[in-house]
Amino acid sequence: MAEFEALRHEVRAFVAEALPPPVREKVRLGLEVSKDEMIDWQRRLAARGWLAPHWPQAWQGADWSAAQRAVLQEELVLAHAPETGGISIEMIGPILIRYGTPAQQQHFLPRILNLEHWWCQGYSEPNAGSDLASLGTRAVRRTRPDGTEVYVVNGSKIWTSYAQYADWMFCLVRTDTEARAQQGISFLLIDMRSPGVSVRPLIGIHGWHLFNQVFLDDVEVPVDMRVGEENAGWSIAKSLLEHERLNLARVAENRRRLAKVRAIGAEVEEAGEPLLRRPWFARRLRELEVRLETLAATVLRFRRLERAGGALGPETGMLKLIGSRLIQDIENLAVDALGPDTLAYDRAAHFEPPATQADRSQYAPAASARRFVTRGYTIAGGSSEIQHELLAKQVLGL
Numbered sequence: 001m002a003e004f005e006a007l008r009h010e011v012r013a014f015v016a017e018a019l020p021p022p023v024r025e026k027v028r029l030g031l032e033v034s035k036d037e038m039i040d041w042q043r044r045l046a047a048r049g050w051l052a053p054h055w056p057q058a059w060q061g062a063d064w065s066a067a068q069r070a071v072l073q074e075e076l077v078l079a080h081a082p083e084t085g086g087i088s089i090e091m092i093g094p095i096l097i098r099y100g101t102p103a104q105q106q107h108f109l110p111r112i113l114n115l116e117h118w119w120c121q122g123y124s125e126p127n128a129g130s131d132l133a134s135l136g137t138r139a140v141r142r143t144r145p146d147g148t149e150v151y152v153v154n155g156s157k158i159w160t161s162y163a164q165y166a167d168w169m170f171c172l173v174r175t176d177t178e179a180r181a182q183q184g185i186s187f188l189l190i191d192m193r194s195p196g197v198s199v200r201p202l203i204g205i206h207g208w209h210l211f212n213q214v215f216l217d218d219v220e221v222p223v224d225m226r227v228g229e230e231n232a233g234w235s236i237a238k239s240l241l242e243h244e245r246l247n248l249a250r251v252a253e254n255r256r257r258l259a260k261v262r263a264i265g266a267e268v269e270e271a272g273e274p275l276l277r278r279p280w281f282a283r284r285l286r287e288l289e290v291r292l293e294t295l296a297a298t299v300l301r302f303r304r305l306e307r308a309g310g311a312l313g314p315e316t317g318m319l320k321l322i323g324s325r326l327i328q329d330i331e332n333l334a335v336d337a338l339g340p341d342t343l344a345y346d347r348a349a350h351f352e353p354p355a356t357q358a359d360r361s362q363y364a365p366a367a368s369a370r371r372f373v374t375r376g377y378t379i380a381g382g383s384s385e386i387q388h389e390l391l392a393k394q395v396l397g398l
């Protein structure tokens with residue numbers, strides 16, 4: 001994409017100046033970036049017009065093409081900038097632009113862009129994951145004494161990423177228990193400060209506080225916080241998942257992690273030479289590079305289709321399937337390359353760069369945690385088994 005060289009230079013120059021070095025260092029080493037650090041970075045991007053440049057101009061976007069956006073993301077990620085607003089910018093924002101009422105759009109979209117609202121996604125439940133349509137969180141309509149119409153919501157959502165930070169949750173609830181499973185679901189926007197909402201942390205094997213269980217006990221949600229018609233939430237949820245799957249190919253993230261593995265290969269020695277020259281390491285690295293370039297080309301093709309107004313179909317499941325496996329294999333190679341140095345669990349290593357140790361790679365303390373975090377990538381957004389099934393049935397017609 002030679003025509004984007006100018007944009008690449010612009011992004012590199014901007015990141016070099018605007019990204020605080022301690023944050024860059026954390027991302028480079030695979031450490032956890034705090035909410036404040038993420039928000040500070042996203043504000044800097046927003047001020048430059050680069051937080052949601054693919055949104056329409058009517059909503060402060062710049063109508064960017066898929067290719068421009070891919071270049072921006074790639075350069076940001078390669079420069080070790082923190083991830084930006086997947087759930088807000090890529091998921092609920094586009095949904096509100098497409099399905100929201102004018103009042104919802106005017107209230108929420110500017111607040112997404114100015115980082116006033118942090119969103120989380122309330123889809124999965126303890127008894128509804130892959131089989132999401134069986135979800136049981138119940139919303140019953142009631143008229144308050146003052147005449148306002150509300151849904152009273154009861155149930156629980158699980159694996160809710162970063163709900164501990166969230167101001168709002170977009171949530172699937174059952175509004176009709178008689179209809180077929182998919183037809184009785186509505187899409188609600190829930191204020192996390194509403195009485196009856198509580199958030200319990202779930203700490204993963206990697207030691208990070210990513211997941212939560214969210215309990216909803218008699219939570220009143222005004223009816224005008226429903227997106228789309230009552231009982232028509234499933235089609236909105238599905239279109240959101242298609243956007244999510246495109247995003248979950250994680251091309252740029254794969255690229256950055258592969259660059260890290262290359263750096264490890266140059267730094268760590270085996271039998272007196274850098275791993276990059278050892279056949280077992282070089283072969284695995286090359287194979288990962290080829291898989292990444294194939295994925296990147298395919299994602300770009302889908303982004304062009306999306307941009308031209310084409311529907312993103314079930315084929316997008318392929319990108320998520322391939323991108324999530326690739327990232328796991330990259331982290332596996334990092335751990336294999338670093339060896340036993342990755343075994344000791346060091347909680348501080350999630351948050352702060354390790355003190356330099358002459359006999360231990362700087363990548364070693366966080367390597368196992370990173371590997372465990374990526375184990376979830378073949379589950380989140382629809383597990384690999386489910387993607388295989390969808391591709392077999394809906395794409396290949398088997």
Ligand SMILES: Cc1cc2nc3c(=O)[nH]c(=O)nc-3n(C[C@H](O)[C@H](O)[C@H](O)COP(=O)(O)OP(=O)(O)OC[C@H]3O[C@@H](n4cnc5c(N)ncnc54)[C@H](O)[C@@H]3O)c2cc1C
Pocket residue numbers: 120121122123124125126128129130131158159160161376377379380381382383384385386389
């Ligand atoms: C990192 C991460 C972040 C997440 N963030 C969120 C979030 O923010 N919000 C949210 O709502 N959810 C989130 N989730 C939850 C995620 O959407 C679910 O974990 C996922 O949909 C799978 O559901 P489950 O965990 O209930 O597994 P289950 O559906 O119980 O599946 C268990 C196993 O059975 C297999 N299986 C199930 N059904 C079939 C079938 N029909 N055929 C073949 N195999 C099958 C699955 O592949 C899996 O291996 C997140 C998950 C992860 C890992």
